[in-house]
Amino acid sequence: MAKRPYRVEVNYPKDKKPRYFLVKDVWFKGKKSKIKKSLGTNPPSEDDIKRYTDEFAFEIEFKVAEKKAEFSSNMFNFDYLNLEKVKEIERLRFLYKTFTELLTTNEIEAYEQSFEINYVQGTTSIEGNTFSLQEARDLLVDGIIPKDKPLREINEIQNFKKVKQYRDNYKGKVTIEFIKNLHYMIMDNIDYESAGIFRRTDDIVITGCDLQVAPSLLIEDDLTLIINEYYSSIENNKYTFEQAVLFHYKFEMIHPFADGNGRVGREIFNYMLNRENYPKLLFLGDDREMYIKSLKYGNKDEFEPMVKMFVNLILSQRYEILIKNLRKVVIPQKRGGQMRLTDFDNM
Structure with a gap:
């Protein structure tokens, strides 16, 4: 099975605790976006990241496909x-x-x-x-x-x-x-x-x-x-x-x-x-x-x-x-x- 290129990203909202996200970047013919899944405010451990990756993989991959479909469909004439x-x-x-x-x-x-x-x-x-x-x-x-x-x-x-x-x-x-x-x-x-x-x-x-x-x-x-x-x-x-x-x-x-x-x-x-x-x-x-x-x-x-x-x-x-x-x-x-x-x- 190919490795899924997910990463953890942290956001720092003003006057709030940092929020952690499981993220996959989406690239399609020069267009870029990313799919994010919230992991909460506690820093995830290596075991947490593996568990979250397994738990949210399907949801993330589905949204990646939707995002690429959005990009590609706007490039066609029908x-x-x-x-x-x-x-x-x-x-x-x-x-x-x-x-x-x-x-x-x-x-x-x-x-x-x-x-x-x-x-x-x-x-x-x-x-x-x-x-x-x-x-x-x-x-x-x-x-x-x-x-x-x-x-x-x-x-x-x-x-x-x-x-x-x-x-x-x-x-x-x-x-x-x-x-x-x-x-x-x-x-x-x-x-x-x-x-x-x-x-x-x-x-x-x-x-x-x-x-x-x-x-x-x-x-x-x-x-x-x-x-x-x-x-x-x-x-x-x-x-x-x-x-x-x-x-x-x-x-x-x-x-x-x-x-x-x-x-x-x-x-x-x-x-x-x-x-x-x-x-x-x-x-x-x-x-x-x-x-x-x-x-x-x-x-x-x-x-x-x-x-x-x-x-x-x-x-x-x-x-x-x-x-x-x-x-x-x-x-x-x-x-x-x-x-x-x-x-x-x-x-």
Whole structure:
């Protein structure tokens, strides 16, 4: 666990006893503040300071995240969200960052493994895969193949081992090559002929959508356009989460592949979030109806409710669970030692 940089500060009010505070400095892009927790008027001993640090750590870290969210949200321009919603997402971002920074390397691996299992089972179930969460875990972690599942469904799950390795090692921007590589891995052993290749036909529709997909001859041009629009908007302080949602919608409407567009698009969306230290969205099967509904708003050019539904999805999935997990790492565990995989919640 990383060391928490708290210090004791003393104030000397006129005609009153000195007051002691447990303090953490807050820095964010040139802005400075500090979070203070009163310790009373008696000088704290070393044992007192350790006890106060343990007792007030969660409260202080939560307020630090709120302060950073206040700083950061005022630096963005946003088109469809209001300031309060942006602050909610930013608070989630900084709570997540604090949580991961307090974990050991082994704890991070355990947490990410737990998340990945939930994510893979969710993103494939949206497309009709029937693996349960336990079956997905058995296959991804222990290599146990269920006997009653079709080969396609098995490959849909285990292909994400290669996807994760590639995604975790890739450090660059989203590019045409990155998109094709993701598709190749997602569709490997499923569709040999089209894996990693843009569709060559225009005879394709998106279920539940009356809009036409991009003509096959324009796919690469259209993808290049939305990639450039995304990074240009980020450079101009447009709000990252909002822009990632808009990119995801545009990607799905281009529909560059014959199959696998949803899984690829969701990978790109989470890659964009993770690059900016936001927690990823799970895309659970239970959220399928809300997810599809949000994209349908985009079909009607109603981007405000579309973006807000994505915000509500990630807040409903991650906020309370993140609070629970953060408490576990800032409040000392009686049994001591590092966290176990089962200590973390991702659902």
